[in-house]
Amino acid sequence: MTDNRARDIEQAPPNAPEAPPTDESPAPRRVLLIQAHPDDAEFMCAGTVAKWVQEGAEAHYCSITSGDKGTADPFLSAPEIATIREREQRNACAVLGVTSVTFLGYLDATLVPDLALRRELTRVIRRVKPDALMCQDPTMRFSGQRYINHPDHLAAGEAALAAVFPSARDHKTFPELLDEGLEPHVTPEIYIYGAREADIWVDISSAIDTKIAALKEHVSQVGGGDPTERMYEWGRETARQHPDRPDDFGEFAESFKYMNLGS
Secondary structure (H helix, E strand, O other), rough: OOOHHHHHHOOOOOOOOOOOOOOOOOOEEEEEEEOOOHHHHHOHHHHHHHHHHOOOOEEEEEEEEEEOOOOOOOOOOOHHHHHHHHHHHHHHHHHOOEEEEEEEEEEEOOOOOHHHHHHHHHHHHHHOOOOOOEEOOOOOEEEEEEOOOOOOHHHHHHHHHHHHHOOOOOOOOOOOOHHOOOOOOOOOOOEOOOOOOOOOEEOOOHHHHHHHHHOOHHHHHHOOOOOHHHHHHHHHHHOOOOOOOOOOOOEEEEEEEEEOOOO
């Protein structure tokens, strides 16, 4: 067993007690959200982003693709779609109060969690130095009988988790990043959104309307329909799923699989 593996086991012993954050816990100071496509976060977890920003957090987005396949219009070219969706994502982030948006330029519908993508995400993590990472669930292949998860979501989640641990932490992984001045960084908290096995719930009642306003900026995706009632119902249903819902918990929630990697 290598020293690093021994250290990992010592830091996370079996059956170690965990103290996940509650709705009263302070917001992370700096948050990095990684998504496969523009609008993924607005559908799934932007209420939490908005809530944390309202509480003083600094939030950063990294979109691996620019969603260049995201249209039913056969006359729009892929570069045109990408331009539209990048603009929509920036507008949504402005509504949320997000500090920066990075687009990595990968092609939509082709993501694989290879070493090249892992290196790119490690670079972003070391540059932003987040206290909390938000990413997609690489295990959530399908839900119910009507939803197959997009393969890009799975690849984005797999690559993000591999980047945050152990790649961003270790000097010897991607040493070329050291030449760029990007020192290793430990991100203590991980919030996996769209999670198959959620274990924390965030009350987004104070931020649900900001989330919806941000989602409406993705005009190419929501079309002429109003997503308000759909988002309200999703938020209510998520809150109802909270197994230990406090009496003073609000009407709307988002849920996550939570990981604490310590420091």
